[in-house]
Every structure is written in C-alpha cells, then in structure tokens.
Amino acid sequence: MNCQTVQNKILTLPDPRHIPDSLREHVGSCGACRTWAELAGRLEGFLERLPTPAAPSDKKAALIARLQRHPETVELAAEQPRSFREFLRQNATLVGGLAAAIMVAIGVWATLGKNGTKQDVEVATPKDPFLEKMVQRDVALAKATTYGQKLEALGGLADDLSAEARGLARIANPDELRDVARWFDRIVKDGMIRQAEKMPGNAMTPAERKAQLTELARKLGETADEVKKATGEVPPDAKPILERIADTARFGQKKLQDMAG
C-alpha cells in the first residue's frame, strides 16, 4: 500500500485516532504516514471541541414551558418536501400536469403545425425555485408562436436542468439526480432535436435557422463541458449520472450542428 492510499484511508476512517490493523503496520514503519495520522488525530480532537455560541434567545425554554403548561397553544408545523423527488411524489398532479404540458406543447406543435391550438394547463407556481423556473419555461413554451421561440424555450429548459443537476450532484441522493437526468434527456432528444428536425423549410430564413441552431448547439456544448468539469468534485455514485447528462448534451450539440450545416 503506498503512502497516498494509506493517508486517504486514514481520512476515511470513522475516527482517524483509531487506526485499524490493516493500516497499523505501514503507519508504524513510515515516518510521513505516522505524522499524517497524528495530525489527523489532532484535527479530530479539535473538531470535537468546536466552540458553539449560546443561542440568541431562549426559544428552548419557551417551547418546553409551553409544552408543559399550555400544550394546546403549541402550533405544529408540517414538514415540507425536501427533495425534488419528494416534491414530485407529493405533487404528482401538479408536476404531472407540468410535464404533460411540456410534452403536449411539443407534441401538438409538431402535429398541428404553427397554427395548431395548444392545451392550456393551469398550474399553481410551486414554492421551489427550480420548479418555479420550470413552470415559467413551460409558460414560455406554451406562448411560443414560432418554431424559433419554441426552440429557444426548450434550450432554456435544458440549461435550467443541467444547472440543477450540477447543483444537486453533491448533495442529492442519486435517485433524485437520475430524475433530473431523465428530464434533461427528454428535453434535448424529444424536445429540441425533434423540433429542429420537424421544422419546415419556410419556418425561418436559412440564415436565421443556421444562426439559431448553431447558438443552441454552442450552449449544449458549454453545458457538456460544465457538467463534465463538475464530475471531478462529486461523490462516486453521482459521476455516471452527470456523465450521462454530459453525453446527452454532446449528442444534442452534434445533432444540431449537423442540422445547421
């Protein structure tokens, strides 16, 4: 076992002050690793003694007093959904409606052409910044009257999803991250690429079409680079999911570039 491996393993222990037999022999015979273990142990000791200032008011005593003397006055608070996935589960109707609206807007547009009617879906704005953005993008999608506007809205959705993924990658559980990756997949492949493929030749001038598709391809390329960079600083189980998002972005970039000509 080399020193770097031993030193990393020491930092991964539940408590670096307790060195297991598997590392003890090397630590005992290697000066550098012995010093490392001692410093890591000292750090752990300091971490246990981090100072904590007193609370600014006495809410603890106040709550205990109310629970004991006036329990009927204690107002209970319901727990808010914490994760994107929990939000999806608890608001299935809302989010199902949102997802359906996005897909219907894409589907109807593709089927009926630019003068086709679109289904209006009323959704209350959810109290979550990311989902608020999703709703706003959906509204923009629903209001879009040209292929160009629709592609722009879809590009914005893809941006928001990749940013959410990068933000979630270090803190979310992998299932939540997979949900975001799936949405990103759908938006890029079923949304952007399909819209661009079905765009009739007279929807915009060749120069406008090339400019828009090139710009969207460039943004997807940037997304791929940013997501790839983020894989360096995320837990091991988030890496493959981020790599999938990066691959989808690259795929979309290439497709749109090819279509731009």
Add this chain to the structure above:
Amino acid sequence: MTLDTDPPLPPEPSEEADWIRAAQDGDRSAFARLVERYWDRLYRWLYHVTRDRHTAEDLTQETFLKALAALKSFRPGSNFRAWVFRIGHNNFVNQKRSERRTKHQLPEDTAAPAIGTEAAIENRETLELVAKAVADLPEDFRVALTLRVEEELSFREVAKILNTTEETARWRVFKARQKLMKVLSPELLPPGATTGEMT
C-alpha cells in the same frame, strides 16, 4: 484497536422509549422531555452548518415542532435522535432553497478557557483557526463532517439523515478532512513541535 466498521446502535434507553410512547399518545410534557434531551445537540450541529446562531435557533425550534407534528409516524425502536436530525436537515435544506442566504460569522460568545498556560493559549488559537476553516468548507462537506464528529454517528446513520448513500456520506467526510488537513497541517502541530519531531 478499533475496527473500521460502523459501531452497533446503542440500545434505546427505556426511559426515552417511554417518553416517545407517551408523546405519541398525546402527552406534550413527555415531548418536552425529548426537547430537553436533544435541543442543545441539534442547535450545536445546526449552528456549525448554518454559521448563524439566529438561524440555528429558529431551525431547531421548527424541527421540534415538525417532529411533534409527525411523531405518530416515528417507528418505536428506531433511532429517535437520527430521526430528529433528519427533520433538522430537511428544514435546513428547505430554508437554503427558499432564501439562498448565507451568513458567515465566527463564533461570537464562545467561552475562552480560564487557564492561561502557553499550551492552552496555543490550543485555543488553533481551535479558532480550525473553527474558521470548518466554516469555510463547502456546505455539504461541513454538514456531513459535523454530523460524524459532533454526533458520533456512523456513516450509515449520517447517510440516512442526509438522504444519501453511505458511500457518499463517507466521501463527503473524507473530502472535508482532506481540505482541512491541506489548510491546517502546520497549525495542527503540538505547541513547540516541528514536523520532524513528531513520533
């Protein structure tokens, strides 16, 4: 020698189990005992996570109110402390999502040790440096590290509270320690020692 495995959960004190049962049956004074037992620990952890004592206190109160509301869903025999801390973490995450507010304060009212030996003074100075370095850690690393060290939770328990995998919990604690060691190694030497003198 300590094996590199998660220690078994301590048996739930029968007294605490009685309080939980009574509280689930509607006895608010029993719940008050649970508040008394866990408030300070939860506040301490939330303080190091939020770096703001006002926010930490508010979140602690909110956590116990939510715990009371959800008490019937708590499974007797499971780890009450971890359950409460999970609610606390959920509250912290919700609060971050809605406010995106950060405050960075060094400890304000921390008591200084009464003894003024040179070693004690150097240790106090090192402790302040460690506190600042911890406050500067990325939030997800700081959250996991403080749960592991302050609450002596296993990586499995940390993972449950943070709603992630054990591997991720271990990774975050590792990254936190790695960053701290990089920043603090010179400061961690015992007073008067140099690297070559440590045995």
